[in-house]
Amino acid sequence: MLENKVMVNLDKNEFDSPWKEILEDYFAEFVAFFFPQAYEDIEWTRKYEFLDTEFQQIAQDAEIGKRTVDKLIKVWRKDGEESWVLVHVEIQSQKETDFARRMYVYNYRIFDRHNHFVVSLAILSDTNPDWRPNQFGYELWGCNVGIKFPVVKLLDYRNQWDKLEESQSPFAVVVMAHLKAQETRNNYDERKAWKFYLAKRLFERGYKREDVVKLLKFIDWIMHLPKKLEEIFWQELNQYDKEGKYMPYVMSIERIAMEKGMEKGMEKGEQQGIRQMLLDALEAKFEIIPEKLLEKINNITNKNILKILHRYVIKCNSLKEFEENLNQF
Numbered sequence: 001m002l003e004n005k006v007m008v009n010l011d012k013n014e015f016d017s018p019w020k021e022i023l024e025d026y027f028a029e030f031v032a033f034f035f036p037q038a039y040e041d042i043e044w045t046r047k048y049e050f051l052d053t054e055f056q057q058i059a060q061d062a063e064i065g066k067r068t069v070d071k072l073i074k075v076w077r078k079d080g081e082e083s084w085v086l087v088h089v090e091i092q093s094q095k096e097t098d099f100a101r102r103m104y105v106y107n108y109r110i111f112d113r114h115n116h117f118v119v120s121l122a123i124l125s126d127t128n129p130d131w132r133p134n135q136f137g138y139e140l141w142g143c144n145v146g147i148k149f150p151v152v153k154l155l156d157y158r159n160q161w162d163k164l165e166e167s168q169s170p171f172a173v174v175v176m177a178h179l180k181a182q183e184t185r186n187n188y189d190e191r192k193a194w195k196f197y198l199a200k201r202l203f204e205r206g207y208k209r210e211d212v213v214k215l216l217k218f219i220d221w222i223m224h225l226p227k228k229l230e231e232i233f234w235q236e237l238n239q240y241d242k243e244g245k246y247m248p249y250v251m252s253i254e255r256i257a258m259e260k261g262m263e264k265g266m267e268k269g270e271q272q273g274i275r276q277m278l279l280d281a282l283e284a285k286f287e288i289i290p291e292k293l294l295e296k297i298n299n300i301t302n303k304n305i306l307k308i309l310h311r312y313v314i315k316c317n318s319l320k321e322f323e324e325n326l327n328q329f
Contacts, residue, residue, distance in 0.1 A: 021218070022174055022214065022215075026171065028044055035121050042076070048073055049073065095131045100135060103147060103149055107149075122150070122151040126155075129153075154178060155179075157175050170207075170214075178222060181223045191223055192225055192229045194223070195219060195223040195225070195233055199237055203240075274306040277310055278306055281310060286319050293323060309322075309325070
């Protein structure tokens, strides 16, 4: 019997680390929230398995330029047949012309290698409400070839905010943080207010300790703030938690610990070194760095973001394109 495969595609760019991590932590909840039909068909009592190494080879063999699929997950269906789930994460908020074609290429590459049915699903997290690619194909001389796949547009949840507020799913929090990060990319004061609101919400909704840590880590990463506002945010969160009920474990979050170390020692110098490399690359490629852009870069205290932006300089064809990427933080 030909076994079935399920391929979940979510497009990504290079600053998708928080999405990738939260998806690994809450894969079942991810499928339940965005693709309930698939969730109902998967046998969740059986262990699923991430097969990243195997898919890296498939991605390399495809050779279609931007390689954005990096999660291959093995699951089982309720009818007992083995299924494979390919997770392709997109957190890049901009239109990509070849997205649907890439979905098609990866779909048939997986089928060709494993001889399974492949179902492709897509998450679109960009800011263009009209960009909704869901198919690719061509027809010639009576021969039809192609793919049509379901898509979820995160922007659509702006009109479902009440439902997000009511939901206990961790991905309701993820979507709210993602949308507010996009909406406030030019207003850090407003972003701090929303970040504080979402953090408080984790405590008030009664999430388990480990869930608070994981979700607050996601919120903290994706809703990045300049250093001064970041300090105010944590002061206010400490003030809110007067009894110290939450902060002892919240403050153990890896990124917070890392930034404390950066302020005290060697990593602070490393951060400055990466920032200088970024500025040198911008100067070499575009000659003049506008003052506002320079100020934004100097306000970034996360060395991982600085590394990502340094890679963007190589790829970008203009300062405008670089700033569009920068604004996602």
